[in-house]
Amino acid sequence: MEKVIAFKIRDGKDRYQIIENIDQGAQGIVQKAKDNHDPRQQMVAYKYQNLLEKQNKINNQAGTKTDREIAFSRELLRIIREIASFALCHPNIVEIRDSFLTEEGEMIIISELAEMNLFSYREKQGNIAPSQVSVMMLQLLEGLDCIHKNGFIHRDLSPDNILVFSDNLIKISDFGVAAQGNQTKSVYGKVNYMAPQITLQDPYNESVDIWSLGIILYYLCTGKDKKGSKSVSSIRLSKQQIEFPQNYSQFQEIFDQMTQFDEICRPSITQLRQDFIKLINPNESGYLEYQKKLIKFQLDSIKQRLDKDIEKYFQFLQIYNDNPNESIHDAIHSQVNDLQNKLKEIQKQVRSYIAETFGEKEKHLKFQNVIETCQVIKPNKGNEQILESNMSLTQILITDLQKEVNSALNAKANANANNSIQQQNPADSSLQMIEENTQFRMEFDRLLGIYVKESQKTEQLNSEKQEQLNSEKQEQLQKEKQELLQKEKQVLRQNEQQVLQQNEQQELLYKLEGEWEQLYKGSTDGFKAQKFHQKCDNKGPTVTFILSEFGQVFGGYTSVPWKTPENYFQRQKDKKAFVFQLTKNTLHPLNISHVDHAVSHFQNQIIQFGLDDIHIEDDCNLNKTNYCSIGNTYKLSKSINLGNQTSNEYLAGAKKFRVLEIVVYCEKKEKK
Structure with missing residues (x-):
C-alpha cells in the first residue's frame, strides 16, 4: 500500500509529550510519548537523532580530512536510506506515522508503539x-x-x-x-x-x-x-x-x-x-487470523492502486461527457480496455493464490464476472450513470475477492478441524499424466524396464486395481485413456527397434538383483504423502523413480525402510543410499560427511533424499513445490559446481517442478 511521509523542519514539542525512555542505541534514543493531537491521545514511539552531534563527532575523529569527509558522506547516505525506508508499508513492518527535523538539528521519527x-x-x-x-x-x-x-x-x-x-x-x-x-x-x-x-x-x-x-x-x-x-x-x-x-x-x-x-x-x-x-498446528487460530489480516492488506493495496487508475479514467469520461466526439470516444475506450485487462489479471492472480495456498483448483472460486461489464457507452443527454458504474467497479471486485479469499480460509480451517483429507481422483491424475507428454512416458517406462524386473504379483495387483474403476465417469475416462494409450502404442511400435538398440547400448549405473515388486505408483494410488506411507512404510530397501514435467528421469535408493515419524520429520543415516539421473545416465553416491542426512522421513511429504538433493512434496503433480539441488548431500559430477544453476536444474530439469509420475519398488521377499 502506498504511503507518503512529509519531511519538514518544525517543532514537535507541543504535539508530543515525552513519558519515559525506552531504549538507546548507536542510531538514536527511543522514548515513549503521548500524541496530544490524537483525540485518543495515543502513545507512540519517539525516536530522535542529533545530527549536529553526529557531525561534530565525525569532525573530531582521528585521520585525514578526506577520511572525515568520507565518514560524513556515509552517515548522510545512511540517513537518506533510513528516510527512504519510511515508505515501506506492511502488516509486519513497524509503521512510521510522522517525521520531521527540528531547528536544533534533531531528526525525529514517530512510529507505532509496541508492547x-x-x-x-x-x-x-x-x-x-x-x-x-x-x-x-x-x-x-x-x-x-x-x-x-x-x-x-x-x-x-x-x-x-x-x-x-x-x-x-x-x-x-x-x-x-x-x-x-x-x-x-x-x-x-x-x-x-x-x-x-x-x-x-x-x-x-x-x-x-x-x-x-x-x-x-x-x-x-x-x-x-x-x-x-x-x-x-x-x-x-x-x-x-x-x-x-x-x-x-x-x-x-x-x-x-x-x-x-x-x-x-x-x-x-x-x-x-x-x-x-507445514509445521503449524491445524487448530492454530492465531495463524488463521493473521492470514485474514495479511490478505485484507494485500487486497486493500490493490484497491488503492486501482482507485487511482479509476479516478484518472473518470476524468477522461467526464471530459467526453461534456464534449463527446468519435476521437475522444476511441481514446477512452482504449484506456478502459487497459483497465479491464488489469482487473482480469488481478482476478487471475487471486485465483492462483487461493489454488496454490489451499490446493484447490476451483472449489472455492466462484467469482462474479463483474469485469466483463466494464465498457464505454456513448452518452446521451442526461445519461451520466455510466460514470458512477465504472467508478464502483473496483469496490465490487475487491469486495468479491475478499469474500472468496475469506471463504477459502474458513473452509481450510474447517477442513483442518475435521482432519479431512482431500483425495485426488487416481484416474484423473493418470489421464492428466498421459496427456502431458507421450514421449516422456515412453522414455520413463523404457528406463524402468532396464533396471527393474517386476514380479507377476505386481502386475496382477495393478490389473485388479484397474477393474475397480467401474463408475460411469471412470468408464469415460478409461475410454479416453485407452485412446491415448493406443496412440502411445502406435508410436512405441514405430520406435521399437530404436528402443531395443538403446537398451542394448545403455550402460547400467547399478544392478538390482532378483525380482522387485511395485509398492506405490502416483498416477494409480494418488500423489499423497498419506498414500505413499500406507504403501511403502516398513517394506525394507526401496528404489524410487521420478519423472519430472521436463521429461527428466531420476530418483534414489535407500536401504532404510520408509516410515511415518512420530514428530513432523526424522532424519536417517544410510551409508548405502545413492541418487541417480537416468536421463543423463549418472550415479551420485553419498558424501560420507553428510551420512546423517542421507534420507528424511516426513509425515506430510512423500520423499526426501539429502538436505535439498531431492525433495518431493504432497500433491507433487499439481504444484511446483518440489525441488532438487544436487550436491548438498550427494556428490556432484566433476563438471558441476555446488549451488549454481546447473546443479539446481541437473536432476529434474529445473529447481522447482511438477511430477508427472513417481514409482517405488521394493525387493520381492520369498515366502518361507
Whole structure:
C-alpha cells in the first residue's frame, strides 16, 4: 500500500509529550510519548537523532580530512536510506506515522508503539510451542519479503529490532543501517546475528538477512544465541553443527539451510514460507487470523492502486461527457480496455493464490464476472450513470475477492478441524499424466524396464486395481485413456527397434538383483504423502523413480525402510543410499560427511533424499513445490559446481517442478 511521509523542519514539542525512555542505541534514543493531537491521545514511539552531534563527532575523529569527509558522506547516505525506508508499508513492518527535523538539528521519527521487543517477549513467555514459533517466523518472512522486494537489505535483524504487538503480531523495526541495492560490502549489524559474508567483509546480498533469521529461529526455540562461550553464529561460520533441543528437532533442517555458509545455498523466502506452514498446528487460530489480516492488506493495496487508475479514467469520461466526439470516444475506450485487462489479471492472480495456498483448483472460486461489464457507452443527454458504474467497479471486485479469499480460509480451517483429507481422483491424475507428454512416458517406462524386473504379483495387483474403476465417469475416462494409450502404442511400435538398440547400448549405473515388486505408483494410488506411507512404510530397501514435467528421469535408493515419524520429520543415516539421473545416465553416491542426512522421513511429504538433493512434496503433480539441488548431500559430477544453476536444474530439469509420475519398488521377499 502506498504511503507518503512529509519531511519538514518544525517543532514537535507541543504535539508530543515525552513519558519515559525506552531504549538507546548507536542510531538514536527511543522514548515513549503521548500524541496530544490524537483525540485518543495515543502513545507512540519517539525516536530522535542529533545530527549536529553526529557531525561534530565525525569532525573530531582521528585521520585525514578526506577520511572525515568520507565518514560524513556515509552517515548522510545512511540517513537518506533510513528516510527512504519510511515508505515501506506492511502488516509486519513497524509503521512510521510522522517525521520531521527540528531547528536544533534533531531528526525525529514517530512510529507505532509496541508492547515489547522479541527479547523481552521470549524472557516473559519462556518456552514457545513449535507451532507458534512457526507462525512467528512466517510473519517475519512476510515482512522481510516486502523489505527485499522494495530493494532494501535490513542488515540488523535481531530480537532487539523485532517488536511484538497485541494478538502476537510481529513487526520488523529499525532501518537505521539498512542498505539499498543488490549488493554491498559495509559492515553493519549485531555480531551474534551477523552473516559470515558481513563478518569477512565480502560482497553480500539480501541472503544475509536469511542467516540472521536462522539465528533468531534458534533464539526463539532456546532463549539463547550462544552455546557456552561461543555465539551460535560463530559456530555455524566455522561450519560446525548446532543441535536443536529434542522438542524443537523439527526445525533442525530448516536452521541448517538458513545458516549455510555459502549464501547461494540458503533457501528463498518462498521455500521457507512453505517449510514453516507445514509445521503449524491445524487448530492454530492465531495463524488463521493473521492470514485474514495479511490478505485484507494485500487486497486493500490493490484497491488503492486501482482507485487511482479509476479516478484518472473518470476524468477522461467526464471530459467526453461534456464534449463527446468519435476521437475522444476511441481514446477512452482504449484506456478502459487497459483497465479491464488489469482487473482480469488481478482476478487471475487471486485465483492462483487461493489454488496454490489451499490446493484447490476451483472449489472455492466462484467469482462474479463483474469485469466483463466494464465498457464505454456513448452518452446521451442526461445519461451520466455510466460514470458512477465504472467508478464502483473496483469496490465490487475487491469486495468479491475478499469474500472468496475469506471463504477459502474458513473452509481450510474447517477442513483442518475435521482432519479431512482431500483425495485426488487416481484416474484423473493418470489421464492428466498421459496427456502431458507421450514421449516422456515412453522414455520413463523404457528406463524402468532396464533396471527393474517386476514380479507377476505386481502386475496382477495393478490389473485388479484397474477393474475397480467401474463408475460411469471412470468408464469415460478409461475410454479416453485407452485412446491415448493406443496412440502411445502406435508410436512405441514405430520406435521399437530404436528402443531395443538403446537398451542394448545403455550402460547400467547399478544392478538390482532378483525380482522387485511395485509398492506405490502416483498416477494409480494418488500423489499423497498419506498414500505413499500406507504403501511403502516398513517394506525394507526401496528404489524410487521420478519423472519430472521436463521429461527428466531420476530418483534414489535407500536401504532404510520408509516410515511415518512420530514428530513432523526424522532424519536417517544410510551409508548405502545413492541418487541417480537416468536421463543423463549418472550415479551420485553419498558424501560420507553428510551420512546423517542421507534420507528424511516426513509425515506430510512423500520423499526426501539429502538436505535439498531431492525433495518431493504432497500433491507433487499439481504444484511446483518440489525441488532438487544436487550436491548438498550427494556428490556432484566433476563438471558441476555446488549451488549454481546447473546443479539446481541437473536432476529434474529445473529447481522447482511438477511430477508427472513417481514409482517405488521394493525387493520381492520369498515366502518361507
